[in-house]
Amino acid sequence: MGTGAIIDGKAFAEGLRGRVAGAVAELVRDRGFKPGLAVVLVGEDPASQVYVRNKAKQTVEVGMHSVEHRLDADTSQETLLALIAELNADDAVDGILVQLPLPAQIDSQAVLDAIDPAKDVDGFHVVNAGRLATGGAALVPCTPLGCLLLLKDRLGDLSGLHAVVVGRSNIVGKPMAQLLLGANCTVTVAHSRTRDLAAVCRQADILVAAVGRPEMVRGDWIKPGATVIDVGINRVPAPDKGEGKTRLVGDVAFAEAAEVAGAITPVPGGVGPMTIAVLLRNTVEAACRRRGVPVPGM
Numbered sequence: 001m002g003t004g005a006i007i008d009g010k011a012f013a014e015g016l017r018g019r020v021a022g023a024v025a026e027l028v029r030d031r032g033f034k035p036g037l038a039v040v041l042v043g044e045d046p047a048s049q050v051y052v053r054n055k056a057k058q059t060v061e062v063g064m065h066s067v068e069h070r071l072d073a074d075t076s077q078e079t080l081l082a083l084i085a086e087l088n089a090d091d092a093v094d095g096i097l098v099q100l101p102l103p104a105q106i107d108s109q110a111v112l113d114a115i116d117p118a119k120d121v122d123g124f125h126v127v128n129a130g131r132l133a134t135g136g137a138a139l140v141p142c143t144p145l146g147c148l149l150l151l152k153d154r155l156g157d158l159s160g161l162h163a164v165v166v167g168r169s170n171i172v173g174k175p176m177a178q179l180l181l182g183a184n185c186t187v188t189v190a191h192s193r194t195r196d197l198a199a200v201c202r203q204a205d206i207l208v209a210a211v212g213r214p215e216m217v218r219g220d221w222i223k224p225g226a227t228v229i230d231v232g233i234n235r236v237p238a239p240d241k242g243e244g245k246t247r248l249v250g251d252v253a254f255a256e257a258a259e260v261a262g263a264i265t266p267v268p269g270g271v272g273p274m275t276i277a278v279l280l281r282n283t284v285e286a287a288c289r290r291r292g293v294p295v296p297g298m
């Protein structure tokens, strides 16, 4: 088997942001409103600071209204809930995103469930999770929806394909499985306690790795020709680059896997950039649905 095709998430995300910008311009021109996104960061986690900065920057670049709230690491749950209540009541805000992870003193699910489900552009509210599971009109978590868009772009119709999702988090694994089921795949959800995980993965036509363990999925876990989507973003030491240097790797051992797979997402430049592009798309969708306006094609 030769080297698999590289799925360029960065390029796809750029195209999606262009289509979102077009949709925003159309809404401003024809409907007289500008979608707005509020992003809330609690604490100083360096990676979260970069993601929040990029979210605000890209929100403005596609022509939307951007609101940023940065709170101290020792912020109480009560203070955060009061801010969420304000944003729920603010008509200029169509989407609310609280950057995860949150500091230990805060109950994350309580905060996510305080967001108005109509403004829950992360799709983490239990109402949106329930709608996704039952085929309703949900706002869908950005990373798994980004993976689905990449898969459909690559494979077209996914009907009847066996998809194995490694990971069962509420944020990626479970919604990913629901989306693949909705696309008529046969879905297996595997995880760190699955017996003979390698053999389960080898059955996959589509393999989605979302376990958060650097390079756990090896080349010989992959069925020849399979499409591999690597959701992991792990920073690991890179002594070859110099003392104290690091590099990003996924949950899949990329070089080995690319030898066997039909197509594979790289890290960086695969799934990661899709997360923010889909967030912008979800914000347009939320803005239109709140006003009873048809959602422009994106």
Ligand SMILES: Nc1nc2c(c(=O)[nH]1)N[C@@H](CN(C=O)c1ccc(C(=O)N[C@@H](CCC(=O)O)C(=O)O)cc1)CN2
Pocket: 051, 097, 098, 099, 100, 101, 122, 142, 143, 233, 248, 267, 268, 269, 270, 271, 272, 273, 274, 275, 276
């Ligand atoms: N409320 C949320 N919190 C978090 C989410 C989320 O969807 N909602 N996801 C992640 C972080 N995240 C966005 O918030 C995110 C992760 C990665 C990327 C990305 O573009 N990654 C690049 C590499 C970036 C780097 O150099 O570090 C890539 O993979 O190419 C964007 C957004 C957790 N929190």
